[in-house]
Amino acid sequence: xxxxxxxxxxxxxxxxxxxxxxxxxxxxxxxxxxxxxxxxxxxxxxxxxxxxxxxxxxxxxxxxxxxxxxxxxxxxxxxxxxxxxxxxxxxxxxxxxxxxxxxxxxxxxxxxxxxxxxxxxxxxxxxxxxxxxxxxxxxxxxxxxxxxxxxxxxxxxxxxxxxxxxxxxxxxxxxxxxxxxxxxxxxxxxxxxxxxxxxxxxxxxx
Amino acid sequence: xxxxxxxxxxxxxxxxxxxxxxxxxxxxxxxxxxxxxxxxxxxxxxxxxxxxxxxxxxxxxxxxxxxxxxxxxxxxxxxxxxxxxxxxxxxxxxxxxxxxxxxxxxxxxxxxxxxxxxxxxxxxxxxxxxxxxxxxxxxxxxxxxxxxxxxxxxxxxxxxxxxxxxxxxxxxxxxxxxxxxxxxxxxxxxxxxxxxxxxxxxxxxx
Amino acid sequence: xxxxxxxxxxxxxxxxxxxxxxxxxxxxxxxxxxxxxxxxxxxxxxxxxxxxxxxxxxxxxxxxxxxxxxxxxxxxxxxxxxxxxxxxxxxxxxxxxxxxxxxxxxxxxxxxxxxxxxxxxxxxxxxxxxxxxxxxxxxxxxxxxxxxxxxxxxxxxxxxxxxxxxxxxxxxxxxxxxxxxxxxxxxxxxxxxxxxxxxxxxxxxx
Amino acid sequence: xxxxxxxxxxxxxxxxxxxxxxxxxxxxxxxxxxxxxxxxxxxxxxxxxxxxxxxxxxxxxxxxxxxxxxxxxxxxxxxxxxxxxxxxxxxxxxxxxxxxxxxxxxxxxxxxxxxxxxxxxxxxxxxxxxxxxxxxxxxxxxxxxxxxxxxxxxxxxxxxxxxxxxxxxxxxxxxxxxxxxxxxxxxxxxxxxxxxxxxxxxxxxx
DNA sequence: GATGAATGAGTGTTCATTCAT
DNA sequence: AATGAATGAACACTCATTCAT
Numbered sequence: 091x092x093x094x095x096x097x098x099x100x101x102x103x104x105x106x107x108x109x110x111x112x113x114x115x116x117x118x119x120x121x122x123x124x125x126x127x128x129x130x131x132x133x134x135x136x137x138x139x140x141x142x143x144x145x146x147x148x149x150x151x152x153x154x155x156x157x158x159x160x161x162x163x164x165x166x167x168x169x170x171x172x173x174x175x176x177x178x179x180x181x182x183x184x185x186x187x188x189x190x191x192x193x194x195x196x197x198x199x200x201x202x203x204x205x206x207x208x209x210x211x212x213x214x215x216x217x218x219x220x221x222x223x224x225x226x227x228x229x230x231x232x233x234x235x236x237x238x239x240x241x242x243x244x245x246x247x248x249x250x251x252x253x254x255x256x257x258x259x260x261x262x263x264x265x266x267x268x269x270x271x272x273x274x275x276x277x278x279x280x281x282x283x284x285x286x287x288x289x290x291x292x293x294x295x296x
Numbered sequence: 297x298x299x300x301x302x303x304x305x306x307x308x309x310x311x312x313x314x315x316x317x318x319x320x321x322x323x324x325x326x327x328x329x330x331x332x333x334x335x336x337x338x339x340x341x342x343x344x345x346x347x348x349x350x351x352x353x354x355x356x357x358x359x360x361x362x363x364x365x366x367x368x369x370x371x372x373x374x375x376x377x378x379x380x381x382x383x384x385x386x387x388x389x390x391x392x393x394x395x396x397x398x399x400x401x402x403x404x405x406x407x408x409x410x411x412x413x414x415x416x417x418x419x420x421x422x423x424x425x426x427x428x429x430x431x432x433x434x435x436x437x438x439x440x441x442x443x444x445x446x447x448x449x450x451x452x453x454x455x456x457x458x459x460x461x462x463x464x465x466x467x468x469x470x471x472x473x474x475x476x477x478x479x480x481x482x483x484x485x486x487x488x489x490x491x492x493x494x495x496x497x498x499x500x501x502x
Numbered sequence: 503x504x505x506x507x508x509x510x511x512x513x514x515x516x517x518x519x520x521x522x523x524x525x526x527x528x529x530x531x532x533x534x535x536x537x538x539x540x541x542x543x544x545x546x547x548x549x550x551x552x553x554x555x556x557x558x559x560x561x562x563x564x565x566x567x568x569x570x571x572x573x574x575x576x577x578x579x580x581x582x583x584x585x586x587x588x589x590x591x592x593x594x595x596x597x598x599x600x601x602x603x604x605x606x607x608x609x610x611x612x613x614x615x616x617x618x619x620x621x622x623x624x625x626x627x628x629x630x631x632x633x634x635x636x637x638x639x640x641x642x643x644x645x646x647x648x649x650x651x652x653x654x655x656x657x658x659x660x661x662x663x664x665x666x667x668x669x670x671x672x673x674x675x676x677x678x679x680x681x682x683x684x685x686x687x688x689x690x691x692x693x694x695x696x697x698x699x700x701x702x703x704x705x706x707x708x
Numbered sequence: 709x710x711x712x713x714x715x716x717x718x719x720x721x722x723x724x725x726x727x728x729x730x731x732x733x734x735x736x737x738x739x740x741x742x743x744x745x746x747x748x749x750x751x752x753x754x755x756x757x758x759x760x761x762x763x764x765x766x767x768x769x770x771x772x773x774x775x776x777x778x779x780x781x782x783x784x785x786x787x788x789x790x791x792x793x794x795x796x797x798x799x800x801x802x803x804x805x806x807x808x809x810x811x812x813x814x815x816x817x818x819x820x821x822x823x824x825x826x827x828x829x830x831x832x833x834x835x836x837x838x839x840x841x842x843x844x845x846x847x848x849x850x851x852x853x854x855x856x857x858x859x860x861x862x863x864x865x866x867x868x869x870x871x872x873x874x875x876x877x878x879x880x881x882x883x884x885x886x887x888x889x890x891x892x893x894x895x896x897x898x899x900x901x902x903x904x905x906x907x908x909x910x911x912x913x914x
Numbered sequence: 915g916a917t918g919a920a921t922g923a924g925t926g927t928t929c930a931t932t933c934a935t
Numbered sequence: 936a937a938t939g940a941a942t943g944a945a946c947a948c949t950c951a952t953t954c955a956t
């Protein structure tokens with residue numbers, strides 16, 4: 091019967107995490123009280139605390155899930171497409187956005203709204219900051235590698251500095267999240283993704 | 297003597313705002329206590345409260361200053377360069393970054409570190425959200441106009457959607473701030489600015 | 503089968519009480535959580551609660567056992583020794599210490615460590631306080647009676663006030679328990695008992 | 709004007725400590741809530757917390773005061789009386805009891821009622837335990853020294869083991885406190901002190 | 915105007931106890 | 936009879952704000 095209990099535990103943790111995510115997306119980490127989360131999860135304090143030891147652990151669990159997304163995504167970049175080629179950088183960017191929309195935790199908008207709070211937190215938490223740096227660097231490194239490969243194939247302007255190019259790609263992702271947080275459904279994610287891909291991958295007419 | 301008093305009041309307000317900015321940049325809005333600000337400003341609670349009615353007002357004043365920067369910057373875009381032409385979009389982006397570095401309030405890094413907190417705040421304050429939307433839209437509209445003009449002059453790929461193009465330009469700015477918050481001095485702002493300009497303004501070889 | 507069940511119940515109660523005693527000795531009544539007791543007894547909450555209605559009842563049961571020891575001990579004093587005489591007070595004191603060491607519940611040190619907590623509890627519980635007063639008075643009365651008898655036999659200084667003498671004897675017992683709680687095995691109980699007996703029963707040289 | 713503030717601070721601390729002492733004497737450390745103390749001190753939570761950082765610090769301050777009493781008292785023993793002699797042990801005991809009654813903090817009964825709680829605490833706090841051990845050992849050592857001196861002067865039975873004798877003297881003090889906690893005003897402290905002195909110092913008839 | 919001691923509502927968290935299974 | 940997940944009242948503590956001096 092451990093199976094039942096294990097599943098039950100996992101389900102409860104998901105339930106609580108989802109509730110916390112909604113609260114955090116609405117109010118931010120600090121303005122969200124544990125009471126808010128108890129109410130949203132329809133559980134008592136004791137119940138929530140038997141699955142997560144503290145508010146910080148709840149926050150950490152959500153952040154970990156997001157960092158996991160970044161890591162998985164970055165890993166994808168080094169894998170060649172079916173035709174044996176590496177993605178063009180803009181194509182990779184579009185895929186990230188695509189994957190982001192399909193991510194399991196909460197809704198697209200909730201995840202976007204949590205994003206600035208996450209950035210704010212990592213600024214004062216050296217451990218978190220290290221994790222975020224690592225995640226971003228990995229992703230940036232991925233874009234850099236794709237840019238170099240594209241330059242070698244003559245598909246990307248040789249004048250672009252691949253390192254900074256990676257940063258710009260990251261910015262296009264970060265900016266999308268921030269603007270989703272500001273404008274909500276006012277942002278057409280697909281149009282944004284197409285425009286970003288076009289900007290980055292546009293052919294040098296010759 | 298009203299002049300002196302007015303100046304005195306303005307100076308005190310600046311002193312307090314600068315102290316608050318340093319605190320907020322270090323700890324975020326919520327983790328910063330009013331005590332932190334009293335200490336940083338070397339003033340008593342009563343003194344600070346006679347210039348700002350509440351912590352929220354202090355936050356609002358800082359955000360207002362930042363939005364003021366955005367508004368002024370956006371206004372610049374519609375003014376033609378000495379040669380009568382409008383800026384190319386990438387050039388405009390570089391100028392924004394340039395102006396950002398010269399902005400009077402706090403240091404470059406402090407302003408960057410406050411940025412995610414500002415975004416987080418506006419997500420739960422409709423009034424603030426409206427102001428931020430307006431500011432971003434203005435800036436985005438500026439980039440859009442510059443893009444259209446550049447397209448008309450044949451300096452920008454006709455296939456790029458000017459509206460989304462504006463969003464991308466905003467993202468490049470937002471991403472710079474976020475990455476400054478994550479990596480601090482690890483970011484070479486000028487290199488970033490050059491790369492961004494190059495990406496946006498690059499000539500289509502023909 | 504009621505016999506078996508009764509025995510089973512009694513055994514379970516003993517098991518739980520012993521576990522509780524160990525916890526209380528380690529942490530005191532208030533710092534011991536019911537969880538601690540469940541763990542120590544290797545029983546579920548429900549199981550423990552079906553034998554004891556509350557934490558307070560558990561505490562009461564332990565205190566009752568200890569007061570039972572006091573009552574039994576006091577009863578002993580009125581019984582003459584084989585030679586028909588009553589004990590000398592110091593001898594009685596040594597016997598109490600002797601009996602204390604053989605008491606069935608927990609270890610010598612555990613009982614000593616619980617002692618101050620017991621005293622603390624009775625101070626705020628009138629019912630418990632009455633029971634403790636009665637127990638101490640009985641023991642003190644026992645010493646008083648022995649002292650009077652010894653005085654009559656010329657074995658104890660006539661100048662000693664028998665009532666206060668009883669209190670002093672009690673103190674020598676209480677002090678032993680407290681010092682066991684402070685110094686643990688650092689106290690040589692037998693040496694203490696001998697010294698106490700010597701102090702109380704010492705012959706007036708004549 | 710620092711004088712006023714300093715005095716004010718000291719007065720407030722005394723006020724709060726006295727209130728805490730009354731609460732702790734009534735309910736023990738753990739059953740006393742900070743609310744109880746706020747009410748007893750007629751101060752708000754914030755006010756109390758600006759003088760003592762935590763409940764533990766409040767407890768520590770009270771314990772420190774009591775340990776200070778023990779240390780001062782022990783120091784007294786080594787000082788000879790006006791006639792150049794050292795006290796007889798029973799006389800020293802009476803003086804300790806005398807001093808105890810005059811101690812500045814709270815009332816005689818309050819201090820007695822706190823005593824078992826203090827003992828209980830030190831059992832689980834190694835640091836506190838070390839301090840208590842040291843305090844008791846110092847006092848016991850004092851009694852031991854006085855006993856040896858008395859033995860040398862022929863005023864105390866040579867058969868008494870001075871080390872254990874010291875323990876017994878400590879017990880007579882501890883027992884007095886415990887019995888005060890149990891019987892309150894039912895204990896005649898002076899009668900107890902006289903009896904204890906008589907028991908310890910009684911002349912060996914010759 | 916300026917001070918800083920004081921307020922008290924609100925926070926995260928614990929734990930004795932219950933009850934559906 | 937036994938389990939252990941769940942409850943929720945209560946706790947220690949914080950901090951934006953006020954106001955007597």
